[in-house]
Amino acid sequence: KEKALYTQFCVCHxxxxxxxxxxxxxxxxxxxxxxxxxxxxxxxxxxxTCTCEKCVKLGNDTDRTIYLISRLRxxxxxxxxxxxxxxxxxxxxxxxxxxxxxxxxxxxxxxxxIKHGDMxxxxxxxxxxxxxxxxxxxxxxxxxSDALNGWLAKTPSLPVIMxxxxxxxKFEDLPLLFTDTMVKDISGYHASGVxxxxxxxxxxVNWGVRxxxxxxxxxxxxxxxxxxxxxxxxxxKLWYGSYGDGMKEVYRLIEEAWKYI
Numbered sequence: 562k563e564k565a566l567y568t569q570f571c572v573c574h575x576x577x578x579x580x581x582x583x584x585x586x587x588x589x590x591x592x593x594x595x596x597x598x599x600x601x602x603x604x605x606x607x608x609x610t611c612t613c614e615k616c617v618k619l620g621n622d623t624d625r626t627i628y629l630i631s632r633l634r635x636x637x638x639x640x641x642x643x644x645x646x647x648x649x650x651x652x653x654x655x656x657x658x659x660x661x662x663x664x665x666x667x668x669x670x671x672x673x674x675i676k677h678g679d680m681x682x683x684x685x686x687x688x689x690x691x692x693x694x695x696x697x698x699x700x701x702x703x704x705x706s707d708a709l710n711g712w713l714a715k716t717p718s719l720p721v722i723m724x725x726x727x728x729x730x731k732f733e734d735l736p737l738l739f740t741d742t743m744v745k746d747i748s749g750y751h752a753s754g755v756x757x758x759x760x761x762x763x764x765x766v767n768w769g770v771r772x773x774x775x776x777x778x779x780x781x782x783x784x785x786x787x788x789x790x791x792x793x794x795x796x797x798k799l800w801y802g803s804y805g806d807g808m809k810e811v812y813r814l815i816e817e818a819w820k821y822i
Contacts, residue, residue, distance in 0.1 A: 586637065586640050600653040605660060620668045633652060682721075709753070740774070740777060770812060
């Protein structure tokens with residue numbers, strides 16, 4: 562019992578699937594009635610997955626997660642058909658090592674997920690920031706890059722959203738900077754076929770130097786071909802005035818100092 566949350570549940574347990582489907586439907590007709598997109602994640606534990614005979618036949622850990630999302634999609638489709646749900650909802654699964662679903666699937670993506678434009682958000686939590694993620698020369702990032710490319714290579718594939726960690730997790734809300742890496746990474750993600758971005762989490766107060774992180778992230782998501790050199794120069798000019806050149810060097814030193822920790 563004390564280890565229950567360290568194992569993703571059996572996705573072949575029909576009663577459990579039916580229960581979860583009903584719970585999801587109740588939420589979408591109740592407290593989530595305004596939602597048009599819902600993320601469905603597993604336990605965030607770096608734990609194990611079910612090893613029953615039926616689950617093993619589904620494929621790898623990611624195949625099992627996709628099977629679950631597909632079954633929940635079927636519940637929602639049936640609910641719309643029976644007028645128990647009055648609007649379509651996109652489902653988003655998580656590709657993330659904490660939920661045992663980082664690797665790409667080995668089996669074809671179910672047709673019902675493709676049809677509805679359901680998506681996958683990819684989170685490389687332990688990546689290296691001294692190199693862009695798509696740099697295959699970095700031994701830390703190589704497995705993340707390989708897994709991401711595997712997701713993007715599926716035909717047909719789920720649309721991939723890239724998730725990043727600019728403010729939380731190992732950074733503990735510290736005033737760190739990602740300016741150089743972000744410019745290279747987001748451009749690289751777009752070029753490789755990623756079509757969405759998100760990150761954890763928006764800092765609510767005391768942005769300080771992280772103001773640049775928020776505005777640069779927003780700008781690159783809006784316009785991937787932004788002249789980032791001009792944009793960053795404008796930031797320092799408008800934000801710091803006559804102190805802009807000195808503060809630009811402070812920012813550079815902060816980013817250089819932390820990225821190898």
